[in-house]
Amino acid sequence: MPFSVLLLTAVSSERHISGYGGDRVSMQTPRAGEVALFFDKIDGDIVRQSLGVGKKCCDGIIFYAHGTQKVICLVEMKSANLGEAEEQIKETYTHLREMLKKECTFCKDYLQQINWRAYIYRSGAAPKKDADRCVERLEKCGFAKGNVKVLDNPDITEFLRKESKRHN
Numbered sequence: 001m002p003f004s005v006l007l008l009t010a011v012s013s014e015r016h017i018s019g020y021g022g023d024r025v026s027m028q029t030p031r032a033g034e035v036a037l038f039f040d041k042i043d044g045d046i047v048r049q050s051l052g053v054g055k056k057c058c059d060g061i062i063f064y065a066h067g068t069q070k071v072i073c074l075v076e077m078k079s080a081n082l083g084e085a086e087e088q089i090k091e092t093y094t095h096l097r098e099m100l101k102k103e104c105t106f107c108k109d110y111l112q113q114i115n116w117r118a119y120i121y122r123s124g125a126a127p128k129k130d131a132d133r134c135v136e137r138l139e140k141c142g143f144a145k146g147n148v149k150v151l152d153n154p155d156i157t158e159f160l161r162k163e164s165k166r167h168n
Helices: 002-009 045-051 082-103 108-112 128-141 157-161
Strands: 016-018 024-026 034-040 060-066 069-078 114-122 148-151
Touching: 016 034, 016 060, 024 069, 045 082, 060 157, 069 082, 069 157, 082 108, 082 114, 082 128, 108 114, 114 128, 114 157, 128 148
Parallel strands: 069 114, 114 148
Antiparallel strands: 016 024, 034 060, 060 069
């Protein structure tokens, strides 16, 4: 059910996630063997309610695969309020992980192979120490070290392609 909701309401043929005010996080053209599915506007009422996610939800989700590497990346865009972005990522992460655990009764081995990542694009000026603390707290929430970034770079390509660090 949730995948059908994402597929029918949020999947995009574009290579970007849209944020409020025209912000975008995008990926360069995929290389041979790469798969990148962009689910945009996850925080819209229809998708949020259909998935059963609370009011705090990230802007988009990217499923990335290359070879044996499989990544689910939660994307949020903020100008400066990293605390709010962090809460939106946490809420979405917690909900999606639980939902997948319940649904993947016959594919638990595959679920354990997923690398969960979080990418916060900040278009405004937030102090580096705030970004570092945000990354630290999200890593404590369950993302593996190195799988969370808070950057002012809207190009997510290298973050998606980087060597995987698995979530335990």
